[in-house]
Amino acid sequence: MNPISPRVLLVRGMLAGLLAGAVAFLVAYLLGESKVDAAIAIEEAGSALHDHAEDAPVSRALQATAGLGTGTLLYGVAFGGIAALVFCYALGRIGRFGPRATALLVSGGLFLTLNVVPFLKYPANPPAVGDPDTVVRRTTLFALMIALSLLLGAGALILGRRLAPALGHWNASVAASLAFVAAVGLAYALLPGVNEVPADFPAVLIWQFRLTSLAIQAALWATFGLVFGFLAERAIAPVVAPKEAVQPTS
Template identity: 45%
Template sequence: MIGSLLLRGMFVGIVAGFLAFSFAKYVGEPQVDQAFAFEEQLDQGPAPELVGREVQSGISLISGVLVYSAGMGALFALAFANCLGRSRLGPRGLAALLALAAFVAVIVVPELKYPANPPSVGSLDTLRERTHLFLLMVALSVVAMVIAINFARNLLPRHGAWTAALVGIALYVLVMNLGGSVFPPVNEVPDSFPAEQLWQFRLATLGIQLVMWGSLGLIFGWLTERDLKRQRLAASR
């Protein structure tokens, strides 16, 4: 069972990765090009490119997206397998809820603290430090989400779904507020960088992740529900 779910998660992750790549290609890449154009306008010239833009926006982009989405699909499948027997939701509902929780914990909340910036923004000297801070924020957010969900599940039998959900959300927000306040702020966006362009880039980045996680949750849930129905039908016969 777990093996088949794991393979399905990787397969659906690749499908979701192709959809995310399409969004990134036609919505995200124009924002990156504008960021490089801004860098050239400052007479700084673009940073030396080890790989050309055509490769970056083509094979490099799609390979990176597919590896990431396949890995997330595998982790998603493991989380789904762990929750399937403990949830009253059907496969579709559970997959959708898990995808939403992952999107919030891995993407939305960490980027509230450390939002995505165009490639022309930020110093190369602080790249490693900024990357470490973001990954630590992701780890904190995922741990806080797991704690909040388990705490809410314990409250569910005695206090009902509504109260359990509100308490779980409040606990997650509290932990992230306290934990996030310890992390140092990072703001390397130059004052001359167009605010609208920065906003459009961050929206495109968020949209790529939304397409990936949304597709992963919906397609995985649909395939799993169909497979379980087929198994029940075969067993009844």
């Protein structure tokens, strides 16, 4: 495998992130926007300010199309670049995996630490749910959970590498995974919970919105892993010189 500049992989990571963001936008638009509209309708039905939608500085139609698309594309490009740098470090250090397998492992690891672990503690809620006065507190707790998840994930990876010489790769991976789960469980227990869902809000809509939010992230990271793995393999594959024809000797 030829050495390659991280800049080359960074560019490919951002390109893969752009494509992944486009897929995430399609999933969000097709599956998520109807849940957002339903939540807004419930909020407006219970509010005396029925002209809320007309007074909004940005129309709902623009939010659901150009606004959503711009946000998901920028998100994909940004995290695609970050994931590419993680890939540069992980390649050859987490086992004898090729570029495609490493890209999928990195994508799966980032999806787990950035999305799944924080989601299980602080699941996403539609716009109509939550006290506006606690938005700063809720955002801070969610960001803290993401930071803890990333640190614990990195710690588990380091622990697995340290234990591998003594326990073997499989046993070390199991031990590191169990340590990660235990540490995440401790973080869940210590961090305060947030439950601001109104008692009369439809539970089905809440969970549909939450599962859709998770599906959007899953689509983004799965697409990134597949596309970036392909691009990275093409970038770092050794150039095999064609064999010279052997001239028969007389």
